[in-house]
Amino acid sequence: MVTCNSHLYGSAPSLLPSSVQKFQSSYEYYSIASLKFTPAKQKKKKTRVPYIQNELHINLVETQQIHGQLLKNRFSCSYKLPFPALKSYSSNAALYSFLITSYIKHNFPEDAVKIYVHLRETDVEIDNFIIPSILKACCVVPSALLGEEVHGFVVKNGFHSDVFVCNALMMMYSEVGNLASACQLFDRIEKRDSVSWSTMLRNYGRHGMLDEALKLVREMHAIGVKPSEIAMISVIHVIAELADVKLGKSIHAYVTRNKSYEKPSVPLSTALIDLYANCANLAYARRIFDNLSGASIISWSAMIAAYINCNDLNEGFKLFIEILDEVWSKDAAQPEL
Numbered sequence: 072m073v074t075c076n077s078h079l080y081g082s083a084p085s086l087l088p089s090s091v092q093k094f095q096s097s098y099e100y101y102s103i104a105s106l107k108f109t110p111a112k113q114k115k116k117k118t119r120v121p122y123i124q125n126e127l128h129i130n131l132v133e134t135q136q137i138h139g140q141l142l143k144n145r146f147s148c149s150y151k152l153p154f155p156a157l158k159s160y161s162s163n164a165a166l167y168s169f170l171i172t173s174y175i176k177h178n179f180p181e182d183a184v185k186i187y188v189h190l191r192e193t194d195v196e197i198d199n200f201i202i203p204s205i206l207k208a209c210c211v212v213p214s215a216l217l218g219e220e221v222h223g224f225v226v227k228n229g230f231h232s233d234v235f236v237c238n239a240l241m242m243m244y245s246e247v248g249n250l251a252s253a254c255q256l257f258d259r260i261e262k263r264d265s266v267s268w269s270t271m272l273r274n275y276g277r278h279g280m281l282d283e284a285l286k287l288v289r290e291m292h293a294i295g296v297k298p299s300e301i302a303m304i305s306v307i308h309v310i311a312e313l314a315d316v317k318l319g320k321s322i323h324a325y326v327t328r329n330k331s332y333e334k335p336s337v338p339l340s341t342a343l344i345d346l347y348a349n350c351a352n353l354a355y356a357r358r359i360f361d362n363l364s365g366a367s368i369i370s371w372s373a374m375i376a377a378y379i380n381c382n383d384l385n386e387g388f389k390l391f392i393e394i395l396d397e398v399w400s401k402d403a404a405q406p407e408l
Contacts, residue, residue: 131177138170164198171204180211187221199230203239210246218243238266245274269299276305284309288325300339307342316350337363341370348377353386368394 167186174183187205190197202225209218222240230236237260244253257263257271268291275284284306291298303326310319323343326335335343340359347356360366360374371394378387 131173131179134170134173134177164196164201167195168198168201168204171201171208175204175207175211178211180208183208184212184214184217191224197224197228199233199236202230202236206239206243209243213247215244215247215249218247232261234260234262234264234267238264238270241267241270241274245270245277250274250278250280265296265299268296269302272298272302273305276302276307276309279309279312281306281309281313288322292325300336304339304342307339307346311342311346311349314349314351316347316352319346319350319352320355322346337365337367337370341367341373344370344373344377348373348380351381353377353381353383 167190171183171186174180174186183205187197187201187208189195190201202221206218206221209215209221218240221243225231225236225240237256241253241256244250244256253271253274257267260267268287272284272287272291275281275287288298288306303322307319307322307326310322323346326339326343340363343359344356347353347359356374356377360370363370371390375387375390375394378384378390
């Protein structure tokens, strides 16, 4: 938790929505000398965090140090931060966005939300880069109420036509279990990009809505939009549960024809292995496995499980011995320190 002087964050009665006040009330105001953060050494239960790209590799302690320095200097961009990589962050909005993203990356979404509270309290301009970051925090907390409040802020401030923001809102609503609102947002986007389609496809797949997912795949194919790998993996998992080999082959062919990459990744190939295993089609599963370059332990486990589930224990045992031999050979090849 970040604490600071009251004259920096204002002491007037809050007019913010109750969902934001919940986090506002957890602020304590001390002198800069007693600046406090959520202790980095505390282990929190790991939560599924949407993938966040961050060009800077800064740990939690360094993030807190930067936050403290910025608070001490009232977020002045003229102050030279002790991290050369931050030179590209030349505006207050960029620095706020960086801090929010970094706290989420290190699984401290509450601290990210508190920065948002500060922005709302002090009427600092919030741009279309900060909003998706705070929506990711809503997913991790999780807080549907806070997400709805951010959505209201988006509409009020004219960001509802920004496809980047709308994509983040769709993901937020799906993560907190409100797929209906995600669908409404998708339907209202005038200029959808590939992320919009892939996000909605992933949402349908995660919620087991196969008919809607396949309908969306057909629409994407008709207009030439290629789905992301993550979206296709979600759909493949749903088909695997149905154990429909005909549909499985169709989606496999679709993935092969419409991929925007030279070769399917290991996670995508592993999902296809699992699909064919559930359909009791070991020949197809093994063919995909043999074509993998750099199979992960998950891929090996999926193929072994496929043999076991199909009562082919001998082949499963042979594959288990193979992976043990591979691990031992790698260990033997490593020089002793």
